[in-house]
Amino acid sequence: MKLRVLILSLASLLLVTLLAQLNHTLGPWQLHVWCGGLFVAFAALRLDFRTGAAAAFVGGLLLDAGAPVAFGTHALLFLAAHAVIFNVRARVPRDETIIGVIAALLANLGLFVALSFLRVDLGPDTGGAWMRNFADLLVSQLVLVLVAPWFFAVQTRLLQLGGTQLRDASRSGAL
Amino acid sequence: MPKRFDQNRPFLTLALVFAAWLVVPTAVKRVMRAGFFEMQAPVEVTASYIRDLQEFWALKTRSKDELIEAGRDLVHLSNYYEIRLQKDDDLRARLERLDKLLKLPAPEGYRAEPARVVRRDFSGWWQQLVIRKGSNYGITVGSPVIYAGGVVGRIREVHAYTSVVELISSPGVRIAACLEGDTRPISFQGGINPSLAPARGEVEYVPVDVFVTPAAPRRLVTSGLGGVFPGGLTIGTLVNVEPSTDGLFKSGGVQLDAALSALSEVTVLVPEETPAAN
Numbered sequence: 505m506k507l508r509v510l511i512l513s514l515a516s517l518l519l520v521t522l523l524a525q526l527n528h529t530l531g532p533w534q535l536h537v538w539c540g541g542l543f544v545a546f547a548a549l550r551l552d553f554r555t556g557a558a559a560a561f562v563g564g565l566l567l568d569a570g571a572p573v574a575f576g577t578h579a580l581l582f583l584a585a586h587a588v589i590f591n592v593r594a595r596v597p598r599d600e601t602i603i604g605v606i607a608a609l610l611a612n613l614g615l616f617v618a619l620s621f622l623r624v625d626l627g628p629d630t631g632g633a634w635m636r637n638f639a640d641l642l643v644s645q646l647v648l649v650l651v652a653p654w655f656f657a658v659q660t661r662l663l664q665l666g667g668t669q670l671r672d673a674s675r676s677g678a679l
Numbered sequence: 680m681p682k683r684f685d686q687n688r689p690f691l692t693l694a695l696v697f698a699a700w701l702v703v704p705t706a707v708k709r710v711m712r713a714g715f716f717e718m719q720a721p722v723e724v725t726a727s728y729i730r731d732l733q734e735f736w737a738l739k740t741r742s743k744d745e746l747i748e749a750g751r752d753l754v755h756l757s758n759y760y761e762i763r764l765q766k767d768d769d770l771r772a773r774l775e776r777l778d779k780l781l782k783l784p785a786p787e788g789y790r791a792e793p794a795r796v797v798r799r800d801f802s803g804w805w806q807q808l809v810i811r812k813g814s815n816y817g818i819t820v821g822s823p824v825i826y827a828g829g830v831v832g833r834i835r836e837v838h839a840y841t842s843v844v845e846l847i848s849s850p851g852v853r854i855a856a857c858l859e860g861d862t863r864p865i866s867f868q869g870g871i872n873p874s875l876a877p878a879r880g881e882v883e884y885v886p887v888d889v890f891v892t893p894a895a896p897r898r899l900v901t902s903g904l905g906g907v908f909p910g911g912l913t914i915g916t917l918v919n920v921e922p923s924t925d926g927l928f929k930s931g932g933v934q935l936d937a938a939l940s941a942l943s944e945v946t947v948l949v950p951e952e953t954p955a956a957n
Contacts, residue, residue: 517718517719517722520719521719521722521723521726524723524726524798524800525726527798527799527800527801527802528798528799528800530801531799531800531801531940531941532940532941533874533875533940534801534872534873534874534875534876534877534878534940535874535875536800536801536802536803538802553688553689553692557689557692557696561696565711565715566715566719568712568715569712569713569714569715569716569718569719570716570719570800570809570843571805572805572807572835572843572845572849575708575709575711575712576700576708579700580696580697580700583693583696583697584693586689587689587690587692587693590689591686591689591690619804620803620804623803623804623805623850624803624804627850627851627868627869627870627871628850628868628870628871628880628881629870629871629881632871632873633803633850633870633871633872635873635874636803636872636873636874637803637804639874640802640803640874
């Protein structure tokens with residue numbers, strides 16, 4: 505389990521770095537891409553609960569470290585999203601990439617709105633802040649759809665390199 | 680085990696982790712945050728060096744004519760600044776003489792520390808920069824950060840080799856300001872960041888005799904009050920004011936410089952310790 509968490513955490517670190525570079529480039533246009541759903545979806549759909557939850561939590565802590573929010577905010581939100589996806593995964597064909605992308609999109613939407621509610625009251629213009637958040641969400645969802653299949657493939661391949669067969673991992677004791 | 684309990688187990692685990700996280704001591708969380716940040720810092724710093732290298736090679740493709748032209752412009756600018764420096768020295772000496780005559784305490788000095796921008800992070804939730812200098816260059820938390828166009832923000836976190844700058848456009852940031860040529864303090868708050876447009880801010884407690892329109896804007900500068908920013912630094916341009924609801928003051932909108940969103944180098948003003956403080 506520890507090796508799988510480490511592998512998924514490394515994948516999360518890669519995603520954090522790439523998104524940071526993208527946001528650096530988008531900065532002059534005042535656009536921001538946030539793909540929190542990607543840190544949760546794959547592990548929640550394809551792995552056992554403990555591994556997925558630990559990986560989501562670590563991914564959240566990676567984002568928390570560089571954000572001006574209480575340390576653990578992202579991590580706990582990711583954990584909540586993971587629990588929700590894990591609970592419904594038995595009812596969907598979770599091995600399909602398209603299901604992963606949809607789960608990531610929905611998780612991203614929920615997490616984005618939750619984080620916006622935590623931050624939106626700080627500025628002087630709440631209505632304007634929601635408009636900005638809506639634009640960011642739109643761009644984020646678009647980027648997520650483009651990136652998700654690649655990122656799932658990276659996670660799958662890294663886990664295979666680490667000696668994990670995904671079908672076994674997801675079946676081996678749900679909790 | 681009942682099926683219903685089994686289904687709710689992920690949420691039970693979530694509740695347990697949430698409760699456990701609440702009781703984790705703040706010191707432990709602080710150490711963990713620093714650890715996670717420092718773990719990512721080398722990757723980001725390396726990426727910023729690669730960007731600099733890219734820029735270097737892009738500049739190498741410029742023709743000699745362009746370089747000669749740029750050099751000539753630079754000489755003109757250098758001469759202009761040389762004259763300004765001489766005037767500045769003269770004014771400084773005069774100010775010191777007056778301070779001595781009036782026995783005024785010496786103003787706080789600052790050491791200018793230029794730093795490259797590692798990462799821009801401009802969302803609707805927060806606006807921050809990561810710069811390539813930290814405690815290794817004596818940067819301190821709360822130090823003002825400026826650029827050629829005025830105020831950038833202040834240092835929020837200092838790490839070993841990097842620092843995090845909270846921009847004046849970040850929601851929740853408040854600065855004591857005043858209008859150029861007017862010493863009465865007003866309050867500036869950042870946080871209006873529309874997409875595809877420069878950031879804006881808001882001012883409160885503007886005296887009622889101040890009139891500003893988009894056709895006749897006024898420069899908003901730091902007042903020097905509050906102890907963070909030295910006075911006279913440009914914050915933005917006040918473009919409109921209207922009476923506030925209480926009728927005692929006015930409030931208005933501030934346009935921030937578009938260059939604030941595209942900074943690649945800033946200067947940190949590190950407060951110098953005065954002999955009295957030692």
